[in-house]
Amino acid sequence: MSTQTYEAETFRKLQPQEYLRKFLLKEVRPDGRELKQFRQTTVNLGCISTTNGSSLVRIGNTTVVCGIKAEVSVPKQTSTKEGYLVPNVELSPMCSPKFKPGPPSEHAQVLSENINRLLKSASILDLNTLCIHEGSAVWVLYADIVCVNYDGNVFDACVIGLITALSNVKLPKATFAEEEGLVKATEELLIPLNLSRLPYPATFSIFDGQYLLVDPTEVEESVAHEVITIICDEAGQICTVWKVGGISCTPKHLEKCISIARERYIEIAAIVENEEKSNNLI
Amino acid sequence: MSRHEPIGPQGLRQDGRRADQLRNINCKPSVLSQSDGSSYIEQGYTKCLAAVYGPRETRQKAQILHNKALITVEISLAPFSMSERKKRKKFDKRLLEIASAVKQTFEPIIMTNLFPRSQIDIFLQILQYDGGMTQICINAATLALIDAGIPMLEYVCACSAGIVEDTTILDLNNSEESLGIPELTVALLPQSQKVTLLQLETRLHVDKLESVTAMAIKGAKEVYKKLDKTSRDYIGDLLQKSNPT
Numbered sequence: 001m002s003t004q005t006y007e008a009e010t011f012r013k014l015q016p017q018e019y020l021r022k023f024l025l026k027e028v029r030p031d032g033r034e035l036k037q038f039r040q041t042t043v044n045l046g047c048i049s050t051t052n053g054s055s056l057v058r059i060g061n062t063t064v065v066c067g068i069k070a071e072v073s074v075p076k077q078t079s080t081k082e083g084y085l086v087p088n089v090e091l092s093p094m095c096s097p098k099f100k101p102g103p104p105s106e107h108a109q110v111l112s113e114n115i116n117r118l119l120k121s122a123s124i125l126d127l128n129t130l131c132i133h134e135g136s137a138v139w140v141l142y143a144d145i146v147c148v149n150y151d152g153n154v155f156d157a158c159v160i161g162l163i164t165a166l167s168n169v170k171l172p173k174a175t176f177a178e179e180e181g182l183v184k185a186t187e188e189l190l191i192p193l194n195l196s197r198l199p200y201p202a203t204f205s206i207f208d209g210q211y212l213l214v215d216p217t218e219v220e221e222s223v224a225h226e227v228i229t230i231i232c233d234e235a236g237q238i239c240t241v242w243k244v245g246g247i248s249c250t251p252k253h254l255e256k257c258i259s260i261a262r263e264r265y266i267e268i269a270a271i272v273e274n275e276e277k278s279n280n281l282i
Numbered sequence: 283m284s285r286h287e288p289i290g291p292q293g294l295r296q297d298g299r300r301a302d303q304l305r306n307i308n309c310k311p312s313v314l315s316q317s318d319g320s321s322y323i324e325q326g327y328t329k330c331l332a333a334v335y336g337p338r339e340t341r342q343k344a345q346i347l348h349n350k351a352l353i354t355v356e357i358s359l360a361p362f363s364m365s366e367r368k369k370r371k372k373f374d375k376r377l378l379e380i381a382s383a384v385k386q387t388f389e390p391i392i393m394t395n396l397f398p399r400s401q402i403d404i405f406l407q408i409l410q411y412d413g414g415m416t417q418i419c420i421n422a423a424t425l426a427l428i429d430a431g432i433p434m435l436e437y438v439c440a441c442s443a444g445i446v447e448d449t450t451i452l453d454l455n456n457s458e459e460s461l462g463i464p465e466l467t468v469a470l471l472p473q474s475q476k477v478t479l480l481q482l483e484t485r486l487h488v489d490k491l492e493s494v495t496a497m498a499i500k501g502a503k504e505v506y507k508k509l510d511k512t513s514r515d516y517i518g519d520l521l522q523k524s525n526p527t
Binding site: 071149 | 315329335341363365403406
């Protein structure tokens, strides 16, 4: 018995692609999931009390913490009423042996930029609502997403973390005293943000041009390079389609992905709603 | 009671603790799947994650030590962990100094001579900060190293203590630290009763040093009890799971 497991382990290390293929022939994944099954997802809101809004998201072993801090700043000359929302993703060397200490890796910057683009193009938050006083003071929301454990599909975890943390944000009531040129804010945090839509993502990998792997783990990501991410909102509208690597994706695959992404939306929305309910009870 | 009095008339501190009371410690080993060993520790509102990788191949050839393992420690502070968001540079000098203190604390304890030419990395991530950076980093690293199965001579447990007028107080939080109370951090080897680290950065009368050190050592022993219980419970659980009969 023990020699057999040893052999499987050696096989996995030497022939990772063949190893995965053997599983997929039987319509099952190495971690025991079905092909179109997501890993267990949990959301924990308001876990960091130094922030204005925070959330911890786990998809399987992948864990990210998103914290949002609000600060006052001066608006741009060209858009005097608009505040700022600055997302930033950190992939520290702690979360995987792949990452080295040093400046943010290309991967982390790609994630940050994708999230930034999603925020802008889907106009999730109307930046004009962050205005305290036109031309002199606006809120800046710094959304820092720290990846703690990297086991694949970090982009999904980051987006869910960001959206749930944004819906968890409470800002103080702020007024601008014109004579002194100062912003005064109340101690209590009361005002929630007004989010125009709550998009949630679903990510897929295509392996061997035929197997569609939902919610890939780190091991699966490293052998299947073709990745599709679809983000849709509560109305089932698509906010983003992002497909990179490989050439085997057909329109049929894409259709299937979209329908799974819509089902996934309902699943995540239910998880978040549950967490919000239990959070309000406390 | 004034907001700035560290100890109120009933002898209670701002957060309701007695002078010689530790903050509530909550800890858990083996929380991350990617690292060889990890831990999460909460001491009051200070929350810290530790991950240990190694012993593994040294990344930079020039750093190879031929007779023992190289230890590296990196501390990162999540940008949202403090009440003021400061985009601290990764190589903030203060953090570097604490990281170096943690590294020097563990160098004599880890049996590095067993792993020549290799490297052991300790990564610490502060998620929320409310005082006691050095102590929580050391405690989290101890638990993560145990989880990684890296041979050590014994536990290292750290605790801080300070003094207000004539009362020594244990385990300062951020608001007490910012009042300028002298703070002394001690890292103790609880079995051999040796001290591997003792850090004091503020002015303190030499007569008071002994009582403050004694208080910190007392705290470190309590931390040891907690860490030891946690890791024993965890190992017990593992044993039970691997052999259910």
